[in-house]
Amino acid sequence: MPSRSPTLFDLTGRTALITGSVRGIGFAFARGLAQAGARVILNGRNKAALDEAVGKLSGEGLSVLGLQFDVADEAAITGAFKRLDDQNIPVDILINNAGIQFRKPMVDLALADWERVLNTNLTAAFLVGREAARRMLPRGQGGKVINICSLTSEMARNTVAPYTAAKGGLKMLTRSMAVEWGPHNVQTNGIGPGYIATEMNRALIDDPKFDAWVKASNPAQRWGQPEELVGAAIFLSSAASNYVNGQIIYVDGGWLAVL
Ligand code: NDP
Numbered sequence: 094m095p096s097r098s099p100t101l102f103d104l105t106g107r108t109a110l111i112t113g114s115v116r117g118i119g120f121a122f123a124r125g126l127a128q129a130g131a132r133v134i135l136n137g138r139n140k141a142a143l144d145e146a147v148g149k150l151s152g153e154g155l156s157v158l159g160l161q162f163d164v165a166d167e168a169a170i171t172g173a174f175k176r177l178d179d180q181n182i183p184v185d186i187l188i189n190n191a192g193i194q195f196r197k198p199m200v201d202l203a204l205a206d207w208e209r210v211l212n213t214n215l216t217a218a219f220l221v222g223r224e225a226a227r228r229m230l231p232r233g234q235g236g237k238v239i240n241i242c243s244l245t246s247e248m249a250r251n252t253v254a255p256y257t258a259a260k261g262g263l264k265m266l267t268r269s270m271a272v273e274w275g276p277h278n279v280q281t282n283g284i285g286p287g288y289i290a291t292e293m294n295r296a297l298i299d300d301p302k303f304d305a306w307v308k309a310s311n312p313a314q315r316w317g318q319p320e321e322l323v324g325a326a327i328f329l330s331s332a333a334s335n336y337v338n339g340q341i342i343y344v345d346g347g348w349l350a351v352l
Pocket of ligand 1: 113137138142162164190192193241243285286287290291
């Protein structure tokens, strides 16, 4: 019988910061990593929503705390990391999850909307990743960065040009981080979710035509649930992935395999 190591995926003693984790996929990651043993720092812009999410998970007996900041605001990010420094809280695992969508044909798209989407989905991963790495590298204890990519890291769709450009860029930022930080035992990888049933997609789920297209287009024939991304996140957060670097794992029901 091959032996199985329960410690391979154990996150006990590790601290994980997950951006945009008051709901949806980020909240599922927070619960999943905390259940795997990590202390989890939840993040959001809205204090009341953040407190509620932290309260919910601590009520389940999980080790969580909240860190309020806007991932699109460089000064807010550096201030938040300073608050962690002041409390001697290291970040061993960072999940760059916060993201926004905005739908408009490109010919009608304003620069401000382009920049808002790029800032939140791409530049934020650089800024938060940079602050985390500035601490992980000198500590010399390695680390994990996970960037939440998308099917649009590979393919385009109508009306989502800034999101597609940002998620495509995030895939290559993942590889840049992997190259620069890998020699310091920091592995950077991405997760590319398929269509997942969250608030971000509320209007699409409620649109019978779009809903039918999702169900007809992927081998799973359904929307994914946020919890179905957690296994990949635990793998990429744990010692099980110590020789995996610069990869994107698509958790999409098989969507990218279909012609
Ligand atoms: P949701 O809209 O449900 O959640 C997004 C979270 O990000 C919210 O908690 C939101 O908080 C937070 N957020 C947004 N902007 C900021 C900001 N500037 N600073 C801090 N937090 C912010 O989305 P999902 O859970 O569906 O998406 C999570 C990630 O997964 C995103 O990166 C998304 O692009 C990606 N993804 C999602 C897919 C899907 O089908 N759902 C598919 C592929 C990728 P607030 O209340 O403050 O807005």
